[in-house]
Amino acid sequence: MSTQHLDEELRSTQRVPVETALGIVTGARAANGSAIFLEVPYALPPVRFQDPQPLPPDFRYQDKEYTRELSYCVQPKNDGQARGTRFEDKVGFGKPSENPLFLNIAAPPCFPETKGFPVKVYIHGGFLQYGSPHGLGSQAQYISAERSEVWVNIGYRLSVFGFLASDSPPISGNFGFKDQWLALLWIKENIISFGGDPENIEINGLSAGAHSVHQLLHFASHLPDGVSAPFSSAVLQSNAIVCAPRTPAELRPQFQALCNALHIDPFSTDALSQLQRLPADKIVNVIETDALGIEFGTFRGCWDGTWLPEKPNPMQWQRTGGFAHGLRAKGVKSIVIGDLTEEWYLYSIAHPVKTMSDVVMNLERYFSKDMVARLMEYYEKSPASVQKLFGDVLSDSQVHLPVRILARDLHDAGFPFLRYEIRWTPEQLRPEGYVTHGSDRALWAFRVPDLTEAQVEIARSWLARISEEVEAVESAGKPLRGPQDILALGEDRAIEWSEDSHCTRVLKCDPGSISFPASAASPSFSSSETQSALELAAHELVQNLRPVAFPTETVYGLGALALDASATSKIFSTKGRPADNPLIVHVSSFPMLQTLLPPEYILPATYTALIKHFWPGPLTLLFPCDPNTIPPIVTAGQPTVAIRMPSHPVARALIAVSNTPLAAPSANSSGKPSPTKAEHVYADLNGKISLILDGGACDVGLESTVVDGLQADGEIRVLRPGGVTVEDIERVLQLELESIPKVLVHKRDYRDEVLEAAPTTPGMKYRHYSPAVPVNLLCTLSTPPTDIKPVNFVSYLESLKTEGRATLKIGILSPTDSPLGKYSLPIDGFEWLRFPLGPSADPAKSAHLLFDGLLTLERQGADMILIEEIREEREGLAFMNRVRKAAGECVWLQVHG
Structure with missing residues (x-):
């Protein structure tokens, strides 16, 4: 890998003066002829913990050559991902400064004779804590010459200097993002002087730079009427926003921890001014040494109500289409987003972890305690490698999941987007041999010195293909592919469309092709496609122990093996379901029902009557639980178990083909409305489950009625009204029984505080069925x-x-x-x-x-x-x-x- 910086390359080459509205800026030619301008200010020197200020109209650039790497943002040096990289190759040859508000600009060799080039803006990564526009891997002289583009690398404030926030004292935070926005405004106004087309500006970012791009896109989507975004397209490489940032109130403990580490009383009226007066290196030291606590050592963006509006929640704004519609109205034409196949490795070395406690504390650098707890439910409790687990969790939450969420939301809103995946990177640039985070940088930046001749051609083809696909979606003004479709750079170096292997598959099933002959426990099929889909789903359930979503006559269910505690636990983790909320067990036949009941149990006459009329169908009955058969995770430790036999052909056939009862609540995140169509499930659980069986819309649309007929007084208690009405239950009991029991509806006819505190059936204890809006x-x-x-x-x-x-x-x-x-x-x-x-x-x-x-x-x-x-x-x-x-x-x- 080449180690020569532009600072060295420009020492004795031809000078290139440019006349701007703010005075002359003199750059120099790189060895390949590109015109380079280093450390061009775009704002006034910032005041610590205050918003950046634009250059005033009477500002004039210094009469000097802008050809040196003289400074970089002051920052901690405990960057695990940069292990093995020379520090100067990450930040340049300069000295640390609290004024990194400058731009590095590269124009093609034919400038200034030729102008009107597309403009590409690059925001460097580094967790928002580290890095510099001088980073060697992103110096842009080669890509500028190859693609005839003007490239601009942005410097911005990092770590505590860029992202400290609190509500008391009031510190608005997001200073680094505001720096970037001010830089974009400068570029829009001035890039024409450097040969760029101000109407054709694309923002690019890697890692935290991609996260920054996503933040800038959200900010742009809320611009006032009549104000356009200072860019027209965006590329997010290996990162995006996964959840709403923490609020200033939630970040107050971080401010207090910082003050305590620096021996400042965080409650004193001048705590902030004391912090502003301290030498920067003293502040950096307590971060590098984790003196303020591991979980407080990373400074991120905040949801302050100004940079991102207080309402709606930014992820809700994105999910419901406001984000995409806002961007379209502001002149943004397309978004590119993607990832690499082995992102996990570089994330695994971001911070030292040796125990599961280390994993949790380091995740709390980035997310709230509640979110970390929910994240960890999806991963092994005792992994073979704690470091590998940490890499998986952090890369999933920072890269793979948000990439898929953004692709889904853009697609659903009809916004032009392109999704990619890189499965090959230059072998000599792979840390420990992995196609991991950032190892694709040489391809995007066309870093000729770092590539072989054959790899240069691959990079050239990749960049050209991306450009062609972007032009196609922008011309169409809409997505041309689904969110699961990816333009892949394959292991064989071929570039072709592929499908995301980690996305949820949706398989069509024809309910009309399934029949249950009289007294037969197994179904027959007239459609081989439906039979194959059910067999594949059964394999997922039985062999892989993974939950599968399937239609019932009530709502779509999320099923797992009812008799396997490990399999059933995945229902709870996938849904985020409380452990004290029991599940309903589904059977396909009466012989299967008998295997679940205690040997001595005899069906009461009431149940015989109800089963005769409503099974298969939307009626759930409470039975005594055989603890030797049914694991307590299904019943939440209650002495009863809720069982029903669904009438939907796909549901009943899936249970029969699997040859085992399935525990199955509704197939949605806990607390949300139950899905009645396969697309409802996909919108909510895509990427969380492997398979959805699409059997069309559900007939009933509400969950089953749950009946408790086990009470000593012989009364029938309706614990949850549903697909079978109380009137129909009363009619059947009158028709079939001589001694007719009372039918009582919970909360209408009686209350039971013990039952409400420890329910025997779903839907009784928690708030349910709520969308993300009031x-x-x-x-x-x-x-x-x-x-x-x-x-x-x-x-x-x-x-x-x-x-x-x-x-x-x-x-x-x-x-x-x-x-x-x-x-x-x-x-x-x-x-x-x-x-x-x-x-x-x-x-x-x-x-x-x-x-x-x-x-x-x-x-x-x-x-x-x-x-x-x-x-x-x-x-x-x-x-x-x-x-x-x-x-x-x-x-x-x-x-x-």
């Missing part, structure tokens, strides 16, 4: 509590308006003959998204559409969803049960005035 229940039928006065509908809507928010998107779920239909909905300040639930006389239709409506309105970008009350009769009882659990607030309306 849900309010509009009561138009029931009588309000005595202390609540009904409000006028229009007045209520006006109260929802948020100060500073131009338009509020309101989703409405209501019957087609709603009492609210007579109201003329206000237009000023509102955008209405309606999802009709069918006529009020057809509660089954409303129940069928409820979850689909919630998920659809969430996807359409509703800021709030309003659901109108329906009568609690037949399926309406289950409908209202779900709505009350989803709603954060109940509002009683005046419907007649």
Whole structure:
């Protein structure tokens, strides 16, 4: 690998003066003829922990040559990823400075005779803690000459100097991102002087640089009306945002830890000013030595309500399409995003880890304790290599997962994007032989001295192909491929389209091709495609012990082997489901049911009657649990187990082909609306599960009714209303039994505090069925509590308006003959998204559409969803049960005035 820096290369070459609006900037020719300008200021020297300030109109550049690497941002030196790299090759030959607000510019050899070149801006990586635009691997003279492009490398503040934040004292943070934005504004205004086309600017970033690009994209998506982004496209290499950053209040403990490490009272009124006066090297020292605590040693962006708006949550804004639509409105035409196959290795050496405790503490550098705990649920508790586990978790959360999330969200919003994957990098540049993080840099930067002749041709072909594909999606103005489609640079060095092997597969199944002959335990198939899909799913369940999503007549379920605690535990980790929330076991036949019950158990007459009429079907019954058969993880340690036999052909056939009972809650992240279509599952769990069986939309649309008939008093207790109505249960019991038991509905007819604290069935203890946006229940039928006065509908809507928010998107779920239909909905300040639930006389239709409506309105970008009350009769009882659990607030309306 070449070790010659531009600083050395420019010492005695031809000088290139450029006239700018702020004075003359003199650069020099690199050995290949590219015109190079180093350390060109784009802002005033920054004040520590304050926002950057632009160069004033009367500013003039110094009369000097901009050809030296004189400075880099002051930063810690405990960079595990740079192990084996000379420090000067990472940051340049200069000295540490708190003023890294400069640009390195490279123009093609034919400049200044030729102008109007595309502009490529590069933001270096380094966890937002390390690095410099002088980094040897990204010096841009070769790519500029090869592609006839102007390249600009941005310097910005790092670590504590770029990203310290707190609410008390108020420190806004995000200084490094604000530096980058100011640099982009300078480039937009001045790059024409260096031969660049200000209307054709692309921002690129590697690692933390890609994270920065994602931050800049989010900021651009919220620009005021009439203000365009200072760039038109973006490339994110091996990183993106995976979750909302922590707030200044959440980052206050980091500020306090820093103060304590520096012997400053964090609660003193002048704590911040003391911190501002300390020498930079003293601050850096406590970071390098972990004196402020491992979990506080990394400084990141914050969700301050200004750089990123307080509402909506940035990931919700991205998921619901606001991000993509905002970017399109601001002139952004395309986004490229991708990763490498062995990212994990370089992440594994980022920080020293020897124990699982080390892993957790180092992850808490980047994420909240709660998120780290949830992340760790997906990984082995006792791995063969702690370092490998750390690399997996950190690369998954910083690279692989956010790449897939962003690709999905852009695709779903119809935004032009390209996804890539690199499976080969130059062998001599691979750390320990791995195709790992950053080992592709020489390809993107066309670093000729670091490549063989054959590798130069591969780099040339890769860059050309990426350019062609970007031009194609920009011309189309929409995605041309799915989120799972990747342009891959293969192990054989071929460049071709491939499919993401880590994405969730969706296999179509035809329910009509499946039949269960009388008294046969096994199904027959008229479609070989459906049979193959079911056999593959069964193999995932039985051999690989992985959960699989499949349709039932109620909602889509996430199934795993009910009798294998290890397999069932993956349901909980995949969904983020509380351990005290029991599961329902699904069987395909009566002989399979018998294998689950205690040997001495005899079905009561009530169960015989209910099974006769409602099995297979959406009815779950509580049975005594045989602890020798069913693991306690399924029942949450309760003495009973909930069992049902689904009627959906795909569900029943999957259980039969697997030849074992399946534990299966709804196939969604815990607390969210249950999915009723395969696309609902895919949108939520893509990348978390291996397989979805798509059997079409579910018929019922709500979960099964759960019945407890084990009580000593002989009464039937409906623990959860669902697909079988209370009226139908009462009818069957009257038809089949001489002594007719009472049918009591939990919370309507009785309360049971013990049951509510330790439920025997799902859907009883926790808030459920909630989308990512607020849900309010509009009561138009029931009588309000005595202390609540009904409000006028229009007045209520006006109260929802948020100060500073131009338009509020309101989703409405209501019957087609709603009492609210007579109201003329206000237009000023509102955008209405309606999802009709069918006529009020057809509660089954409303129940069928409820979850689909919630998920659809969430996807359409509703800021709030309003659901109108329906009568609690037949399926309406289950409908209202779900709505009350989803709603954060109940509002009683005046419907007649």
